[in-house]
Amino acid sequence: MTDMPILTIDGPSGSGKGTIAQMMARELGWHYLDSGAIYRVLAFASLKHQIPASHEGALVKLAQHLDLQFELDENGLKVLLEGQEVSQQIRTEKAGNAASKVAVIPSVRAALLQCQRDFAQAPGLVTDGRDMGTVVFPDAQFKVFLTASAEERALRRHKQLKEKGIESNLSDLIAEISERDKRDSERKVAPLLPAKDALILDSTELGITAVYEKVRSYCAI
Numbered sequence: 001m002t003d004m005p006i007l008t009i010d011g012p013s014g015s016g017k018g019t020i021a022q023m024m025a026r027e028l029g030w031h032y033l034d035s036g037a038i039y040r041v042l043a044f045a046s047l048k049h050q051i052p053a054s055h056e057g058a059l060v061k062l063a064q065h066l067d068l069q070f071e072l073d074e075n076g077l078k079v080l081l082e083g084q085e086v087s088q089q090i091r092t093e094k095a096g097n098a099a100s101k102v103a104v105i106p107s108v109r110a111a112l113l114q115c116q117r118d119f120a121q122a123p124g125l126v127t128d129g130r131d132m133g134t135v136v137f138p139d140a141q142f143k144v145f146l147t148a149s150a151e152e153r154a155l156r157r158h159k160q161l162k163e164k165g166i167e168s169n170l171s172d173l174i175a176e177i178s179e180r181d182k183r184d185s186e187r188k189v190a191p192l193l194p195a196k197d198a199l200i201l202d203s204t205e206l207g208i209t210a211v212y213e214k215v216r217s218y219c220a221i
């Protein structure tokens, strides 16, 4: 596959993958791939171009020609679809759920495989998602599976939304997160699960700094 050093961080929604992956990419000076953003943009693009999930052929074509750009700076990840910024629109729970639904389709996953692997460029790559350590980069040198209870993840999301001035209902968030966990874990192709050689970290009772330090020491930096 590739000799490039790669750190994969997989885990369920809201476990802190993106936060830790971005911190590690900055620390190491490596590239960063948010694979969930690719599925989110695809779902967003399918709505934009009025392609229903049942039109598998059209969805695969869209995935193969997805005009997508990522820019990571000190403010986080900027995402552009067809030259237009969609960073905020793709971050809603509704967009996450739509992404989870297109991600079930095996031909869609196959169409997105090479574009994800192309992110493995010198000097290295940090990537987060569901199947980074199991399917996309099975030979990665460092693999982490980051998890936390659904209640804790919903609380974090609730707080995150509140900080953005968006009201949300905690029980609805728990239900949405649990539904997405179930779909992502039970699909036939590339389900959410830890790679056999991954370090499993439960962050339910760990703050961001504590998780970051554990990942740093696992990568021996």
Ligand SMILES: Nc1ncnc2c1ncn2[C@@H]1O[C@H](COP(=O)(O)OP(=O)(O)OP(=O)(O)O)[C@@H](O)[C@H]1O
Binding pocket: 011, 012, 013, 014, 015, 016, 017, 018, 019, 020, 036, 096, 156, 157, 160, 203, 206, 207, 208, 211
């Ligand atoms: N260990 C932690 N303790 C407390 N809050 C955390 C922790 N890790 C992440 N958070 C917060 O939880 C929220 C979700 O984190 P993040 O977006 O990194 O999760 P994610 O796994 O990438 O989610 P998604 O799969 O939906 O993209 C953010 O507000 C983040 O600051």
Ligand SMILES: Nc1ccn([C@H]2C[C@H](O)[C@@H](COP(=O)(O)O)O2)c(=O)n1
Binding pocket: 013, 014, 035, 036, 037, 039, 040, 096, 097, 099, 100, 103, 104, 128, 129, 130, 131, 132, 180, 184
């Ligand atoms: N490697 C990946 C990344 C993401 N998905 C799907 C399933 C998720 O529910 C959805 C959104 O991901 P998030 O941005 O919350 O990480 O996309 C996947 O199947 N495989």
